[in-house]
Amino acid sequence: MDALAFFTARLQFQTDVSDVYAAQGEFVLIDSRGHAGWHQGHIPGALHLPTDDIAERAPTSIDLATPVVTYCWGPGCNGATRAAREFAKLGYQVKEMLGGVEYWIREGFPIQTDDGTTRQPADPLTAPLHAITCDC
Template identity: 45%
Template sequence: MTSLVREMPAAPSAIALMHFSNRLTFETDCSDVYSSQEAGEVDFVLVDVRGPLAFERGHVPGAINIPTRLLTAEGLADYSKSTLFVVYCAGPHCNGANKAAVKLAALGYPVKEMIGGVTGWLDEGFTLSVVQPAKTPIACEC
């Protein structure tokens, strides 16, 4: 009797090596991003591609917010074409990071997806940064 795992044969080692190596050219994970930040080796721009409200409620520390729809040549003009962007969204249930990666690649930028997104970040036990809403100034009553 063959298990469900072996029902479809595994690829030969050389093909598996190529496949999994290629995947790593397209993605990184939360732990690698966190470790790079902790080591002060941040040679990429971490981009949360969700909307501003979701970003304010909680985002990966060090991330900037550029919603996917705002990833344009004009909006990215200040970034060198060699800038590596690492994009993420809510998590595995969301394809926003994939859509953002497509846009960035089409614009000529190197890009990787941080797999897991916010869900993966929290699953690793890392904390999110929260944007504190501006306090309403109290009018002087003098």
Template identity: 45%
Template sequence: MPSNVALVPAAPPEEALMHFERRLRLETDCWDTHHALNEQEQDFVLLDVRSPDLYEAGHIPKAINLPHGKIIARKMRGFPDDTLFVVYCAGPHCNGANKAAIRLAKLGYQVKELIGGIEGWKDEGFDLVTGVI
């Protein structure tokens, strides 16, 4: 009798490759984002899509605050069409980042979700900053 892990057969390697490559096209993690913000040229815009109050209480360094409901064409005009946005909200229990990603994609922007959100950032031991940028 197979274990609960092996009870449903694993996908063929080609299918697994497509699945995991696709996930990396749609999301990034806290370690890669932290490294990029601190060690590399920043080639993306980090958007905190939570409320201004939550942003001021603590956000990821270099993030700008734009609540997901306020992502509209008029507010995005200042960004080049080829801008890559990385969006985050509170964490896995919040869908604000998904809502922001939908809005950005509908406006024609490239977007990735920061998996884990701010809670994932804190879980990794990375610092937050307070106040408004």
């Protein structure tokens, strides 16, 4: 595989938190973590669908023509990759959100908890402090 094909394929199947934030409403966002992670905090508007439940619940919950983006904890976890694979097996157009909920939070985007919606300041090591995207 040449470099152009490799990087084109990565962009076809992966996205980042800034792009997900900017394109909300164009896909179904899936939180593939377990119940404890979901209740600790999740991205507003996400659908909680743990990986083990995808094969059974996705066909009755999500139209096959609707694009899907999966996320899990963060870059040290491959849960979003496993969830994306399950959606791909079912024939969905799917992308994995790189960085997971960790980088969503670190970039200053909102999180939904049982107490409401919260937001932390952007981490200057991961995001610009006074802009929504890094423009990279």
